[in-house]
Amino acid sequence: MASTTAPSRNGPAGRQDTPPPHAHPSGPSVRRSRLHRWDTKGTPYALVAPFFLVFAAFGLFPLLYTGWLSFHRVSLYNVDRAEWVGLRNYTDLFTGQVSHYFWNALLNTFTLGVLSTVPQLLMALGLAHLLNYRLRARGFLRTALLAPYATSVAAATLVFALIFSPEGGMANWFLGLFGAGPVHWEAGRLSSQFAISVIVTWRWTGYNALIYLAAMQAVPRELYEAAALDGASRWQQFLHVTVPALKPTILFTVIVSTIGATQLFGEPYLFGGQSGHQGGTDHQYETLGILMYDQGFHSSMLGRASAVAWIMFGLLLLIGLVNALITRRLRASQ
Amino acid sequence: MTTTAPVSDRPHRTATRPSVRAGRAGGQHRAGPLAHIVLGLAALASLFPLYWTLVAASTDSHAVVSSPPPMLPGGNLFENLTYVWHNAGGRGMGVALLNSTLVAGAVTVTTVTFSVLAGFAFAKLRFRGKKVMLGLVLSTLAVPAQLSVVPLFILTKNLGLGNHLGALILPVLVTAFGVFFMRQFLSQALPTELLEAARVDGANSLRVIWHVVFPVARPAMTVLGMLTFVQSWNDFLWPIIVMNGSTNPTVQVALAGLGTGWSTDWSVITAGALMGTLPLLLVFALFGRHIVGGITQGAIKG
Numbered sequence: 001m002a003s004t005t006a007p008s009r010n011g012p013a014g015r016q017d018t019p020p021p022h023a024h025p026s027g028p029s030v031r032r033s034r035l036h037r038w039d040t041k042g043t044p045y046a047l048v049a050p051f052f053l054v055f056a057a058f059g060l061f062p063l064l065y066t067g068w069l070s071f072h073r074v075s076l077y078n079v080d081r082a083e084w085v086g087l088r089n090y091t092d093l094f095t096g097q098v099s100h101y102f103w104n105a106l107l108n109t110f111t112l113g114v115l116s117t118v119p120q121l122l123m124a125l126g127l128a129h130l131l132n133y134r135l136r137a138r139g140f141l142r143t144a145l146l147a148p149y150a151t152s153v154a155a156a157t158l159v160f161a162l163i164f165s166p167e168g169g170m171a172n173w174f175l176g177l178f179g180a181g182p183v184h185w186e187a188g189r190l191s192s193q194f195a196i197s198v199i200v201t202w203r204w205t206g207y208n209a210l211i212y213l214a215a216m217q218a219v220p221r222e223l224y225e226a227a228a229l230d231g232a233s234r235w236q237q238f239l240h241v242t243v244p245a246l247k248p249t250i251l252f253t254v255i256v257s258t259i260g261a262t263q264l265f266g267e268p269y270l271f272g273g274q275s276g277h278q279g280g281t282d283h284q285y286e287t288l289g290i291l292m293y294d295q296g297f298h299s300s301m302l303g304r305a306s307a308v309a310w311i312m313f314g315l316l317l318l319i320g321l322v323n324a325l326i327t328r329r330l331r332a333s334q
Numbered sequence: 335m336t337t338t339a340p341v342s343d344r345p346h347r348t349a350t351r352p353s354v355r356a357g358r359a360g361g362q363h364r365a366g367p368l369a370h371i372v373l374g375l376a377a378l379a380s381l382f383p384l385y386w387t388l389v390a391a392s393t394d395s396h397a398v399v400s401s402p403p404p405m406l407p408g409g410n411l412f413e414n415l416t417y418v419w420h421n422a423g424g425r426g427m428g429v430a431l432l433n434s435t436l437v438a439g440a441v442t443v444t445t446v447t448f449s450v451l452a453g454f455a456f457a458k459l460r461f462r463g464k465k466v467m468l469g470l471v472l473s474t475l476a477v478p479a480q481l482s483v484v485p486l487f488i489l490t491k492n493l494g495l496g497n498h499l500g501a502l503i504l505p506v507l508v509t510a511f512g513v514f515f516m517r518q519f520l521s522q523a524l525p526t527e528l529l530e531a532a533r534v535d536g537a538n539s540l541r542v543i544w545h546v547v548f549p550v551a552r553p554a555m556t557v558l559g560m561l562t563f564v565q566s567w568n569d570f571l572w573p574i575i576v577m578n579g580s581t582n583p584t585v586q587v588a589l590a591g592l593g594t595g596w597s598t599d600w601s602v603i604t605a606g607a608l609m610g611t612l613p614l615l616l617v618f619a620l621f622g623r624h625i626v627g628g629i630t631q632g633a634i635k636g
Contacts (some may be wrong), residue, residue: 036538043539044461044553050448050506051471060506062482062489069484079488104337123376130373133365143622144377146629150618152568154589155607159387161593168399170386184500206380210629234363255476263478266570270593278594289571292480297575302484309480310522316476 069306076300089307105291113195113261116200124205128212145206153266161273164195189284196267208253215249255323265289348454374443391605414605422588422606424581430588437502438566443561446510446555453516474510479571501576519554557628585610
């Protein structure tokens with residue numbers, strides 16, 4: 001844009017109505033020029049201002065305020081009184097009275113994260129590969145695979161809670177067809193986390209498959225042709241051409257899914273249904289997100305909840321760091 | 335860093351010479367029966383839970399948990415939906431649907447508008463501090479909602495917004511994702527010559543934005559609008575905290591109340607899930623192609 005500001009020195013209006021030579025210097029032309037300069041200099045900031053105002057008020061300020069709160073004791077019912085407790089909230093979580101719940105939630109977040117992202121992304125990669133063939137009904141298949149994305153966490157979790165219900169649930173009926181005994185899905189640690197992973201996987205596999213598909217379509221055809229000339233089978237082409245070309249995209253989906261898994265909340269919140277305890281009666285599928293909610297909005301310990309939030313933030317920063325390192329290595333190897 | 339090159343939606347139909355056919359991969363091979371079967375099963379797995387929601391919602395409290403489970407819709411759908419319409423979430427699903435529509439609609443309009451403006455500035459204008467600011471936008475993409483809910487809760491309490499829809503709209507007036515999405519789109523789709531031509535004609539920034547930027551951005555606005563609407567409609571953590579037990583619930587809050595509270599009748603609960611999902615599925619049936627296209631074009635940022 002700066003290139004267009006050059007004529008403004010002589011007045012932007014000069015093109016059509018050149019002022020007569022005896023025109024007064026402070027005439028309309030100069031005023032318009034000043035206006036124009038203000039326009040080109042100030043407009044960019046005006047355009048990005050709404051985002052940064054919203055970010056400052058509802059992103060940055062709360063982030064810092066959460067950090068400040070994590071060193072205080074704050075009650076849910078008297079939010080304006082904060083009592084300084086130093087590192088107490090953190091030591092409570094790491095070694096103190098709630099440390100059992102904290103380490104349990106951290107472990108659950110990790111196992112649920114692995115269970116719900118690894119199979120999901122592998123399936124998405126496979127499905128994308130198949131979707132990349134010439135297909136009948138390709139539009140229908142793509143839209144069908146994306147339909148779960150339009151279903152909310154709440155609706156999906158309620159329906160799957162019924163499917164995995166111990167009384168008359170479809171999952172147990174299905175197992176029964178093969179002679180396998182009924183499973184009390186919600187009660188067990190592994191079985192409940194498996195069921196929750198199914199919900200996450202159901203909702204997000206199609207979405208990730210489409211992202212992979214887009215990246216696959218951008219792979220230059222010549223690469224495949226060269227590989228085929230070298231005698232590579234389709235499977236070898238997939239392994240040695242498609243997957244390497246998709247590395248940045250795969251890394252991106254891994255990061256996004258990991259961030260999502262770290263924050264997992266809706267599914268474990270609702271999966272227990274009427275049992276009344278979010279995360280399971282024995283905390284068998286309580287995540288860090290649930291622990292934060294539980295500490296803050298059930299136990300009225302807003303300071304401790306803030307400490308959990310900042311620990312999650314630290315985990316995400318760690319993930320970001322690992323991401324940056326891997327990206328750098330990928331770049332270097334290319 | 336970013337690959338948003340528009341990808342062709344169809345495999346190129348080049349001449350089919352047998353000698354080259356062996357070398358064809360990806361989009362060129364015709365899929366065999368096995369690929370069709372696997373994809374068909376995946377589509378079935380995606381759609382079956384939705385179909386089964388409809389079936390369960392049309393049964394009664396006994397039939398829904400019978401073994402073998404019902405596979406065809408029963409005759410109770412209308413009764414269950416009416417019950418949910420009047421009773422879910424305190425004042426009924428009708429209020430919740432209206433609230434969710436208002437919130438998601440407002441958030442969509444502001445997010446799309448502000449994202450186009452900021453995205454345009456980042457894509458095409460020169461200004462001091464641009465690189466740093468764009469970096470800031472990108473770094474906020476990964477800040478989780480959990481980090482802000484406690485202060486936001488305190489803030490809304492102090493502002494007296496506790497039961498107010500504004501509490502759900504204000505924090506998400508514009509998102510980093512939207513700004514970035516629009517920047518990616520506009521830096522490719524908006525020719526710099528077009529802007530310069532408009533400038534030479536004496537148009538000020540406001541006119542340029544209104545007459546050049548917005549028309550060019552329209553396809554991306556549709557995609558971002560739908561992604562934002564879906565996301566806002568399905569938002570869960572913050573509404574649960576600020577609207578829990580409220581007389582002014584969104585659909586998700588009403589559904590959460592339905593699933594964890596007073597009803598143990600699964601046919602009623604699934605009727606609620608059906609009613610809360612139907613509007614989005616309708617949008618999806620009408621515009622699903624655009625969403626699919628949007629994800630395959632804009633959402634890749636590796």
